[in-house]
Amino acid sequence: DIVMTQSPLSLPVTLGQSASISCRSSQSLLHSNGNTYLHWFHQRPGQSPRRLIYEVSTRDSGVPDRFSGSGSGTDFTLMISRVEAEDVGVYYCIQGSRRPPTFGPGTKVEIK
Amino acid sequence: VQLVESGGGLVQPGGSLRLSCAASDFTLENYWMTWVRRAPGKGLEWVANIGKDGRDKYYVDSVKGRFTISRDNAKNSLYLQMDSLRAEDTAVYYCVRDPDFHAFDAWGQGTMVTVSS
Numbered sequence: 260d261i262v263m264t265q266s267p268l269s270l271p272v273t274l275g276q277s278a279s280i281s282c283r284s285s286q287s288l289l290h291s292n293g294n295t296y297l298h299w300f301h302q303r304p305g306q307s308p309r310r311l312i313y314e315v316s317t318r319d320s321g322v323p324d325r326f327s328g329s330g331s332g333t334d335f336t337l338m339i340s341r342v343e344a345e346d347v348g349v350y351y352c353i354q355g356s357r358r359p360p361t362f363g364p365g366t367k368v369e370i371k
Numbered sequence: 372v373q374l375v376e377s378g379g380g381l382v383q384p385g386g387s388l389r390l391s392c393a394a395s396d397f398t399l400e401n402y403w404m405t406w407v408r409r410a411p412g413k414g415l416e417w418v419a420n421i422g423k424d425g426r427d428k429y430y431v432d433s434v435k436g437r438f439t440i441s442r443d444n445a446k447n448s449l450y451l452q453m454d455s456l457r458a459e460d461t462a463v464y465y466c467v468r469d470p471d472f473h474a475f476d477a478w479g480q481g482t483m484v485t486v487s488s
Contacts, residue, residue: 290472294472296472298474302409307480307481308407308475310475313474351414351415355472355473359429359431360417362414362416365414
């Protein structure tokens with residue numbers, strides 16, 4: 260199985276500042292069809308997870324453009340610019356390129 | 372899109388539970404469906420998924436032989452039969468729509484399963 264790691268696991272941020280979360284996979288996530296199936300989710304306290312970004316960098320409808328995804332192969336990044344209070348919670352990456360799908364351990368974002 | 376889980380609760384180790392997920396506002400038969408769980412204090416874990424017609428099924432190793440995923444497209448419903456439950460199965464279980472390559476684009480509110488004596 261592909262192992263996903265994230266860093267940091269805890270991320271205190273100041274409102275209005277930027278935040279960056281790294282996600283790494285134990286194997287390349289480049290699928291034989293040429294696409295890379297690395298997705299990002301956000302789970303606020305007491306809520307269900309919500310998808311933010313799919314296939315590395317495509318933002319979901321309604322997701323602010325403060326959120327951006329990048330990367331390739333085994334190294335990926337979620338960037339949050341101008342952090343707002345509603346951004347708190349846990350962020351997860353997941354790889355869907357190979358079965359079974361595997362999540363990263365999560366990065367907890369909190370406001371300083 | 373709406374996904375509503377039910378069937379969670381408190382069960383003793385070794386017991387069984389059947390989770391249900393009612394889907395609405397989309398055509399269930401057009402999608403793979405998945406169960407994901409989150410244990411207390413831990414992260415998300417993919418549990419099982421099922422193909423559009425119910426023939427293809429996959430499970431995380433820790434539940435193989437104990438859990439069975441199924442669906443009834445005519446009833447717009449997804450199920451998870453959980454047998455031989457263990458304390459480590461304690462978690463919130465989410466019903467999730469999978470449009471392709473595990474890009475889970477819709478989640479239910481979750482149902483809590485507690486395995487304890």
